[in-house]
Amino acid sequence: MGEVLNVVVAVAVIVFIVRWVTSGKETSSGPSPSAVLGFRPKNVTTEMVDTVHTMFPDIPSDNIRYDLLRTGSTQTTTNNILERGFLPAPPPAYYTLYPRAADSTPAARPTPAPSPTSSGKSKSENLIGRYHLEDRVALSSGVEVHTPEEAAGRAVWEDSAEKREASLRERKAQMILAARQYVSPIHGT
Structure with a gap:
C-alpha cells in the first residue's frame, strides 16, 4: 500500500513539473489565446x-x-x-x-449589383421627379392642404378602365403634393 502511494505522489509531482515548465514557455512568447479570452477558442474559418x-x-x-x-x-x-x-x-x-x-x-465585400428587375432609377430621385410633378409643385405652392388624407378625397368608380387609371394617377399626384406641403413646414424646407 505504501508503494502505491509513493507512485501516485511521484506521478503527481512529475505532472506538476511538466505543467510548470510548459507554462513558462507560453509566457515568454506571449499569452495564450485561452488566457486572454477566458475560454479555449474553437477553430473558426x-x-x-x-x-x-x-x-x-x-x-x-x-x-x-x-x-x-x-x-x-x-x-x-x-x-x-x-x-x-x-x-x-x-x-x-x-x-x-x-x-x-x-x-x-x-473593401473586401463587393457592393451588390442592381437587380435586373429594377428600373434603373437612382435612389436620389424623389416622388416629384418620378411622377413628373415639377410643374405642379410651383402651381400648388399657394394651395393649403392640411393632410395627405384630405388631398386623396373620395374616389368615384369610373365607367372605363382608362378613366379609373387616370383618376388613380390624379389622386396619387394630389397625395404626393399634399404630403410635400404637409412635411415642408416640419422640416423647414
Whole structure:
C-alpha cells in the first residue's frame, strides 16, 4: 500500500513539473489565446464568419467571430442572434489577438449589383421627379392642404378602365403634393 502511494505522489509531482515548465514557455512568447479570452477558442474559418454575416449583415464581423470562437458552430451563433437579436461586442483583449476586421471588411465585400428587375432609377430621385410633378409643385405652392388624407378625397368608380387609371394617377399626384406641403413646414424646407 505504501508503494502505491509513493507512485501516485511521484506521478503527481512529475505532472506538476511538466505543467510548470510548459507554462513558462507560453509566457515568454506571449499569452495564450485561452488566457486572454477566458475560454479555449474553437477553430473558426472565414467561411463560417461570412456565412453568418450574409444571413445577418447588420451584425459586425468581429461580434460574429467572437461568438464563433466561443461556440464553434454557425448554427449556435445563428440561434444566439435569433434569440437575442444581437451579439455582444468582444472584449478589448480580443483585439490583441485578432485585429479589427471592420477596417478590411468594406473593401473586401463587393457592393451588390442592381437587380435586373429594377428600373434603373437612382435612389436620389424623389416622388416629384418620378411622377413628373415639377410643374405642379410651383402651381400648388399657394394651395393649403392640411393632410395627405384630405388631398386623396373620395374616389368615384369610373365607367372605363382608362378613366379609373387616370383618376388613380390624379389622386396619387394630389397625395404626393399634399404630403410635400404637409412635411415642408416640419422640416423647414
